[in-house]
Amino acid sequence: MPESLTRAVRWDTVVGALLIVLLLLSFSFVDGFGNALNLSFLIGNTLPIALIALPMTLLVVSGEIDLSVASTAGLSGAVMGKLWNEGMAIETIIPLCLLLGVVCGLVNGLLVTRLGLPSLAVTIGTLAAYRGIAQIVLGSDAVTDFPTQYLDFAAGRVGDSFLPQAFLPFLALLAVAAVVLHATPFGRSLFAIGAGEEAARFAGIRVKRAKLLLFGATGFMASLTGVFWALHYASARYDNATGLELSVVAAVLLGGIDFDGGKGTLGGAIAGVFLLGALQNVMSLLNVSAQSQIVVTGVLLVVSVLGPRVARQISVARAGRRAASAPVPKAPPTPAA
Amino acid sequence: MTHPSDTGPAPVLALRDVVKSFGAVRALRGVSLELFAGEVHALAGENGAGKSTLIKTLAGVHRPDAGHVLLDGEPVQFHGPGDARDAGIAVIYQEPTLFPDLSIAENIFMGRQPRRALGRIDHKATRDATAALMKRLGVGLDPDRPARGLSIADQQIVEIAKALSFDARVLIMDEPTAALTGSEVARLFGVVRTLREQGAAVLFISHRLEEIFEICQKVTTLRDGAWIAGEPLAGMTEDDLVRRMVGRDLDELYPKQEVAPGEVALSVRRLTREGVFTDVSFEVRRGEIVGLAGLVGAGRTEVARAVFGIDRWDAGEVEVDGRKLTNGAPSTAMAAGLALVPEDRRAQGLVMDMSIERNIGLTGLRTTVKAGLVDRGAERSRSLDWAVRLQVKYARIADAVSTLSGGNQQKVVLAKWLATDPKVLIVDEPTRGIDVGTKAEVHRLLSRLAADGVAVLMISSDLPEILGMADRVLVMHEGRLTAEIPRSDATEETVMAAATGRAA
Ligand SMILES: Nc1ncnc2c1ncn2[C@@H]1O[C@H](COP(=O)(O)OP(=O)(O)OP(=O)(O)O)[C@@H](O)[C@H]1O
C-alpha cells in the first residue's frame, strides 16, 4: 500500500518529468528552440501565467477558484495607463494599481465568504465587471510611453543570458508561496479546508478569514501581473491579458492540483505552467495553426483533470480501498450532517 | 472449521472460510458464519476486528480473496451491493451514506419510488410510505425534510427505515444503535423482533454488550480478523463474551475516581439559541465529569456547538476560567482551553483524506511551530504519542484516516483533542462505535483527566456510561435543561423521567 499511495500523490512528479522530456526533445529536434532569444520569449510569455498561478494554486487547494484574475490584470493595466496619461508619477501609480488589485480580490472574497456564494459564479461575474470597468477607464486607447527604465526591466534579460530579469523576482515569490503552502500552519490549514471544510472549522481554523486573505493575495498578484504585462509588452490596453485565466487554471490543474481542493503541490502547479508554456512555444515554432493549438491545449486540460484521478483510482483499486469507501457504487454521497 | 449445517435447514446466508486483505492488512482470515431464518445473530469483536469487512463481503461490496458466500446453501457471487439487494439482503452500514440534498423520503426510496401513470413519481405515496416507516420506528421525522443537517442519530434512523423498506429476508445492521438512546433502541428492537417472528434472518453488530444479550440468540466472535467462536448466547455471560473478544479478562468498565471539585472552569449562563435551546445555565468545575443526558433531538449537541463557537448564540454568555468567550469563534474558545470532540467524526471530527498524523496535527498548528513554520518533528512525535496512548490500530501514521475502522477513527478524534491539553473538555458521544476494551480505556482516560483538574462535560446516549462516569447529570428535554441530578440520586429511572419530560 505505501507504494501505491506514493504513486497516487506523485502526479506532480509525472508532470515535472514530462516537462523535462519535452525540453530535451525540443532542444534536440525543434529548430530555433534552444537559442537564447526564443528561450527568453518562452519564459517571458509564460511569466504572467506563472505569477497568477502562485496564489491560484493556494486558492484551488482551499477549494475555491478565481476566474476574474485576467480582468483584474487588465483593469490595473488600464488604470496605470490612464494615470500615466494624467501625468502622475509611475512610483505612485504602481502601488495604487496593486492596492486596486487587492480591493478587487477582497470584493470577490467578501462575496464568497459573507454571502456564501460559490466562487465560480462570483468570479465569472466580476470577470465581466472588472473588464468592463477597464474599458470605461481607458476606452480603446493604448498607452505605450512608460519610462524606459521600467520598460527595459520588464523586457530585459540578465546580462546576455536567456533569463528575463523579471524571472528573478518571480523565483523569490515562488519561494515565498511554496513555503507558505507547504511549510506554514496557514498552508496546512488550506489543505484541511479544501479536503474537509467543516472538520477544519471544528479544529478552530478560521476558514473565512483564510479564504478572504487568499482572494486578496490573488487580486494583488493579478494586478502585479497586469502591471508587468503592460510594461513587458509596452502597451496598456483595456483588453490586456484577456483569457489568461483559462491558461492559469488549465496549468494549475495540469500540475495536479485537485479541482475539488485539498490536494496538490506548488511544484507540480509550476511544472504544469511551464509545460503548457513550452508546448505552446514549440507548436508556434512548428507552425502549428492556432486552431490546432487550442485543440491540443483543450485535450491537455481534459488529461490534466482526469490524469491525477485515474492515477489515484488505479492505486485505490490496487489497495482494494475503493469498495470500502463507497458502499453504493454510483456517486458516493457525502454524509448529510 | 466446522460446518454444523450438514443436517437441518440450510442457512439463508452464510460465509465459508472467507479471507479478505487490504494490502498488508489481513482483515478477515478464514471466517465462517451462518444466518438462519427467524434468528438474530450477533457479530462481536474489537475495533478493527473485521466486522464491517465481513458485512461488506456479505453485501457484495467486497469480493472475498478466498472462500465463499452462500445463499440458501448455494455459492453465489455478488458483483455489487445491487446484487445482494436483489437477493433480499438489506444492509445498514456503519457510516450513514445519505444524499444530503434529497429529502428523507427520497433517500429511503431512492430509485424505486412508487409510480403513477406515465411513470411519474408518486410523491404522495412515497411520503406516506415514509411516514408509515417512521411511525413504525416511533420517530417524528418529517419525510420532506432534506437529509442535510440531520443529526447522526437521525441519519441512522433514516438508514434503518431504508433497510426496513426493502422487506428483506436478511437484515444486516452494522452498529445501528451507536448514536441512539434507550427509547429509540427499544423501538428498533421491537421492529427487529417482529421481523424475526416473520422469519427474517438478522445480523447485528453493537459494542453495547447488553444490547447483544437482549436481542440476539447466537454470537460469532472475531479477533484480529480471525474466527474465534460461533455459539448460542444462552448461558453465556458478558464476561465470557468479552474474554472471547479481547482474549483476556477486562478491567472495570467505569473506573470512576472520586475527585474533590475545584473552581468553576466552564460557566454557561442563560444561553439561548432561538428555536434550538432556551435559557440553558450550568457550571462545570475542575475535576468534575458532568453528564449531559437527553433524548435524541433534545438539544445537547446544539448546546455544545454553541459553547464551542461553531454556531452563534442569541443570548447569554459562556466563560472558561473566568474568561468570556467570543460568540461564534472556535479559535478563541480553543485558545481559552476549550476542546470539543464532535459527534460526527467523518464530517466534523476528521479530514478523511488526510493522514492520521496530520489530523491529530490540525489542533496543534498554533503550538507545534518553529520560526513560523510547522515543526514536522514535533508534529510527528505529538501525533505518534497520542495515537499510541489511545491504542489506535493503524499500519502507518501517514496513512489516510479513511483506511481505519470506525472505532479507530473515533480514537483519532479523541487523540486530536486530548493533544491540546484542554482545561475544559466537551465530549459528544466519546465512545460511539468504540469496543468495550477501549471504552474502558477512554473512561479511564476521562477519569484521569478529571483527576488532573480538567473539567469534563460528557454528552452520551449510552445511559450506563453517564451513570457510571458522571459526578452530576444534567438532563435536557426539548431544548431546556429540565433536571440536575447528583451522582447519588442518578438512576436510569430518574434520568429517563427528566429526559422524557415526565418529571421536573
Ligand atoms: N478500505 C480499507 N483499506 C485499508 N484497510 C482497511 C479498509 N477497510 C478496513 N481496513 C482495515 O481492516 C481491518 C478491519 O476493519 P473493519 O472496518 O472491518 O473493523 P470493524 O471490526 O468493523 O471495527 P469497528 O468496530 O471499529 O467498526 C482494520 O484494520 C482496518 O484498518
Ligand SMILES: [Mg+2]
Ligand atoms: Mg465497523
